[in-house]
Amino acid sequence: MSISSALTNAMSGLTASARSAEVLSSNIANASTEGYGRRTLSVSAGQYGYSGGVSLNGVTRHVNPVTIAERRLADAGQQMTSNTSAFYTRLERLVGTPDQADSLSGLLADFESTLATATGAPDSDVRLANASLSAERVVEGFNEASAGIQKMRSEADDQIGGMIKDLNQLLEQTEDLNRKISLAINQGYETAALEDARHVVLDKIGELVPIRTAERDRGAVALYTTNGAVLLDGKAAEIEFSAAGTVMPHMTAGNGMLSGITINGYTMRIDSQKGALAGGAIGAQFAIRDEYAVQAQTDLDAAARNLVERFQDPTMDPTLGAGDAGLFTDAGLAFNVADETGLAGRLELNNLVDLDGAGETWRLRDGLGAATPGDSGDASQLNRMLDAMREQVVPVSGGYGGKAVAMTELGGKFLSSVSGARVQAELDETFASAQLVTLEELELLDGVDTDQELQRLMLVEQAYAANARLIQAADEMMESLLRL
Numbered sequence: 001m002s003i004s005s006a007l008t009n010a011m012s013g014l015t016a017s018a019r020s021a022e023v024l025s026s027n028i029a030n031a032s033t034e035g036y037g038r039r040t041l042s043v044s045a046g047q048y049g050y051s052g053g054v055s056l057n058g059v060t061r062h063v064n065p066v067t068i069a070e071r072r073l074a075d076a077g078q079q080m081t082s083n084t085s086a087f088y089t090r091l092e093r094l095v096g097t098p099d100q101a102d103s104l105s106g107l108l109a110d111f112e113s114t115l116a117t118a119t120g121a122p123d124s125d126v127r128l129a130n131a132s133l134s135a136e137r138v139v140e141g142f143n144e145a146s147a148g149i150q151k152m153r154s155e156a157d158d159q160i161g162g163m164i165k166d167l168n169q170l171l172e173q174t175e176d177l178n179r180k181i182s183l184a185i186n187q188g189y190e191t192a193a194l195e196d197a198r199h200v201v202l203d204k205i206g207e208l209v210p211i212r213t214a215e216r217d218r219g220a221v222a223l224y225t226t227n228g229a230v231l232l233d234g235k236a237a238e239i240e241f242s243a244a245g246t247v248m249p250h251m252t253a254g255n256g257m258l259s260g261i262t263i264n265g266y267t268m269r270i271d272s273q274k275g276a277l278a279g280g281a282i283g284a285q286f287a288i289r290d291e292y293a294v295q296a297q298t299d300l301d302a303a304a305r306n307l308v309e310r311f312q313d314p315t316m317d318p319t320l321g322a323g324d325a326g327l328f329t330d331a332g333l334a335f336n337v338a339d340e341t342g343l344a345g346r347l348e349l350n351n352l353v354d355l356d357g358a359g360e361t362w363r364l365r366d367g368l369g370a371a372t373p374g375d376s377g378d379a380s381q382l383n384r385m386l387d388a389m390r391e392q393v394v395p396v397s398g399g400y401g402g403k404a405v406a407m408t409e410l411g412g413k414f415l416s417s418v419s420g421a422r423v424q425a426e427l428d429e430t431f432a433s434a435q436l437v438t439l440e441e442l443e444l445l446d447g448v449d450t451d452q453e454l455q456r457l458m459l460v461e462q463a464y465a466a467n468a469r470l471i472q473a474a475d476e477m478m479e480s481l482l483r484l
Helices: 003-029 065-095 104-120 125-186 192-208 281-312 362-366 380-390 407-445 450-483
Strands: 038-045 054-062 211-215 221-225 230-233 261-263 266-268 328-330 347-349
Touching: 003 038, 003 054, 003 450, 054 192, 065 125, 065 192, 065 211, 065 281, 065 407, 104 125, 104 380, 104 407, 125 192, 125 221, 125 230, 125 281, 125 328, 125 347, 125 362, 192 211, 192 221, 192 281, 281 328, 281 347, 281 380, 281 407, 362 380, 380 407
Parallel strands: none
Antiparallel strands: 038 054, 211 221, 221 230, 261 266, 328 347
């Protein structure tokens, strides 16, 4: 080997060592940077005329696409379950649990108890007033539960609008990064930094909706949802949604009063099973707005209907005529079976016994339709009202099944169904979180290990020193030749 060949080899080695040190330093500095993929310098044997040396082929970004894909799906699943769990936790706090006195079943039990107390002394104005006040608290419990459910539906509708806006922006960013990566490849530039940026954007998309990626020419990627909707393939899809603002019980996507979504102008499904965006944070909000909260409202309205009909029956109160409202009314009127939706929010205590108005509590004892007070010692009507609360009745609507139950038991079944749904949602969230943690740990195995990077850096330093010593030796030989 000639001296010039040795110098050429050593110079290429120094260049490779310097570039390797730069790459390793970048790995160490970005060990905890979100989306950063570990880099290595790709080298091969060079050929410079009759000399060898090192040829730099570029920087390679190391990631495990299979693990990343599964982790993104786990991200979406965790968002779905955590949002669902949060909804049922709020709902349970709203309606209470059976052991709480101010829960819906507790309020019904208290009303039954005050009726039983009043039957023991029907001439007691205090006991009659307590029964009226207890009935009013039952009404308020139904009203507040209904209002709370609709508030959560409204919040979900509003969040969907914000998330869809974010998703459109993220898809546009991905399209732009695809274009920049392709341009960089065409011009021979490194793309690792751009791929890191795209990795972060795709992670954010993966939280909103479960996605699959497909490789395209020149480093670009296409995006699809797990239910087959195309989000990006060359050009980003345009997703449209219109928030309603305030959501009322009768408003659903099915009757056109709430917005669904369109992708590039095509109407898409939004249910939690086959919906185009089902499975992530967006899918969770659609499920809350259109399924979970709707079912809760349906069961609540069914319980309210059961309560109203128990006291609207003329056989329970002989002073009532056909079409007269009973003790519990639909916004002051008799209940119409064709208008059950939202009844819990419209439930009111009959003004004839409502102490907040001009109500008279003796009507609880003598009948709502009585013209004048009757025998103050007659507890017959109070006993009929108490029997109405205790009567075993099969709910004709809601998800309560075909078993006949007393009113207090029906309230307890509603609370139990909510608590059961909350427990199941928490179990699903726990499983999804554990799965996500496991996949994140697997992903980290392909990340930056600072100990290994430091060891490699020490080897690079040794190689740099060796090449520097070769140059020094060549310089000494040149000086010796020049002195001859």
